[in-house]
Amino acid sequence: MSEDLSQLVPFEVSDPACAGPLPSEGHTLFGLDAEALAACMVAAGEPAWRGRQLAEALYRQRITELDSITTLPKALRQRLAAEGWQVGRPRINQVFQSVDGTERYLIECPDNQTVETGVPSDRSIVAGVVETVWMPEGDDGDSGDGSDVESQQSSGARGLASETWDSISNGSSRKRQATLCVSSQIGCAVNCQFCLTAKLGLQRNLTAGEIAGQVLAVFDRHSVQVGRDRVNLVFMGMGEPFLNYSNFISAVRLLVREVGLSPQRMTVSTSGILPGIELFAAEPPELRPKLAISLNAPNDQIRSAIMPINRKWPIQSVIDAVRRVPLRPRECITFEYVLLGGVTDRPQDAAELARLIRRTGLAAKVNLIAWNPGPGINYSTPQPEAVEAFRHALISAGIPAYLRKPRGRDIFAACGQLKCTMER
């Protein structure tokens, strides 16, 4: 399987999309931070504080048309438009609705074109389109939905389950809660054997604006009020965020500094890209999401068979890097673990996983995910009894373990099912 590693894109740390020189083409304002917007205004012969006005309009007021930014003088708006500038925020192109309330969106990014990929199952794939998933009640996976146990209990999160997002009216002062699963790349190069996104291969990295734009596009659809509604962000959609590190972290900064979201309600998941974890460890804690590691196996032998990336960065090297991430008070690391029937869900796997996690000495918990099927992938969904026994074995060994509810399986929106599928 070593040939799989050659498909990995080089690890890229340069070129944050919202810092440094302005884009020479495209003229897209969305994705630039306040500083870059100020530089843009100065270049246009305007005072730098117009950049702050623009940031306010794009990220707080969520205005999507240049002409509607009325804090800018009309003549300036017209001049910017004549020079080819536009807001350029990604737009929702299609919505697929699940019986369980989950929504999967195809979100249009600038290089939109339809292609056939010829992957098994022959579904049509849209390049330049990225997927985002909205789960109105979260998925019960502790921190898989970006929230921690204490706050779930104190806010009565479980109690809210019978009330849907939309049944709490917009005018109400009640907090609404949901989880939004965001993509960082179109497709993925990592080639995990159980994941449908892997079938796409890597199409391209998303820019910071395309990553943050998914969030605001969906916020608008559901009239999310930042500061009132509780929306957890999980960077667990298509792609490997740590193979697009600079754009991913620039998007986080935009969402924290400009949009006003809390990084403590964000979780990023990685398959274990070591240089990315090292950069992440150096981020200021107040500006970074929580970390989840897709462990998925109790030892290197099984992990290498299902995740070829493990040959490059085996379990111990990933854990050593994770140990260097300074944790905030009460923060812990999440290990995600996909249960593959007969492969990773056996009693001996649970025992070995418990030993492995205990040995790390990390404040950690496990999010179990029963494998979601996809065409052309030959694994089986674990038996419900095996899942429960697995979770129970971890808990008995003193390791907090949660089962993530499969959400939106009927619309190909569940973990590992994102492949821009056009059918329901």
Ligand code: SAH
């Ligand atoms: N690339 C990142 C984030 C996206 S995948 C990563 O791998 O961590 C998000 C989660 O979905 C990962 O934990 C992954 O192991 C899991 N996953 C992938 N395919 C799956 C499938 N078919 N069923 C259940 N979980 C899956």
Ligand code: SF4
């Ligand atoms: Fe990529 Fe994550 Fe899927 Fe692996 S599980 S192929 S890293 S999206």
